[in-house]
Amino acid sequence: MKKLHSLLLGALLLLTGPAALAQKFGYVDSEFVMGKMPAYAQAQQELNTLSNTWQKEIESQKKDLDKLYRNYQAEEVLLTEPMKKKRQDEILKKEQDVKAYQNKIFGYEGQLFKKRQELTKPVQDQVFEAIEKVAKKKQLAIVFDKAGDLTMLYTNPTHDYTEFVLEELGLASEDRNQPGQKGATRTVTTPKTPAGDADVDTDQDAAAPASKTRQPARPTNTRPASRKN
Template sequence: MRRLLFALPLLWLALMPSLVRAQKFGYIDSEFIMSKMPAYAQAQQELNTMSQNWQKDLEAQKKDLDRLYRTYQAEEVLLTEPMKKKRQDEILKKEQDIKAYQNKVFGYEGQLFKKRQELTKPVQDQVFEAVEKVAKKKQLAIIFDKSGDLTMLYTNPAHDYTEFVLEELGLASEERNQPAAKGPVRTVETPATPGGAADDAEFEDQRPAAKPAQPAKGKQPARSGARNN
């Protein structure tokens, strides 16, 4: 009995290589695939436009805040203490409004975050469905995403199924899918706006007290030509 128990692990170790070889796997580059999808490019353009408009609104609010500071400084010597307190409260409220607007639009789960999910989810769903079809057709047990968090130190082009997914999406084209230099896909970057640690410190330093200080002015990896069987 002991011999049998000792032999079982050895048997599994002997069979392991053949079991691994029996499982087919492949990988794709989802960023490269989405970069070829018109719907994704349109979504990114819409997000960029919205982001730029929101940024303009924030800049306008910052200019209003700056005017309040300048006016306060110019008239401070003529103001009574109650009038100074009123002006200071106005400036403080404006600062808080800017921070609140920035968090509402560009913060975590803000309007830009939600809009990005809304516009890109249909594209991601299309890619997932195409990947699922390729996996079934090619009898793959696992498909990795080369552009995801998984670190792939080496990839054999023979296991690259990116082109097959593009075919499922109707985007296969020798002219459009030529190998290119590796580079990131364009995505919407949250613009620098008030609300960060540096801006918080700036607001604190600029808040009027006895005499307020003037506020400071402001991956497309190479595609292999090899085809999978």
């Protein structure tokens, strides 16, 4: 993606020639700007709270799964083959339910992803509107985002319009164009699926003879790791 941006920029400059070089341009650090906004910090805090709540629900479900498995192990010698089959199916079903719920919450385009978009989009819109106003006031033909995919090997502070954007948002500091220390807002990371949770091959289970005893996979209690927006 970064190479693509660089190639597109180079092609644009070559096609337009000196006319493009004569245009005014600037750059803005959108990540730094959002870090200064109370609404963004509040959104991050809400995301952290939701993420922790959902994670506790998943851990609770895993404890229930572990309890089912331990009970089965303790009573296995007393069970008939049909009873074993029924208990094993219960454990496997519970394991699948836990995985499905975890994916629903923390998976690609899951509830956490959608909630992050919902909470941060209004803040991003505010920043983009402020950037547009600054670009028009300063007659900038191009505005780069220092926090984006485009690699900026060198930046002259003269072309840094970040502080002007903060002024538009009412968040300017006394030292113009001098980014201060970033706010301590946390970014929620999508928890990783525990390595011990192996997928269940339901097709193979269905094809197995009824008389054959299936041993359910030993569930794990590994805590998923807790990710920058």
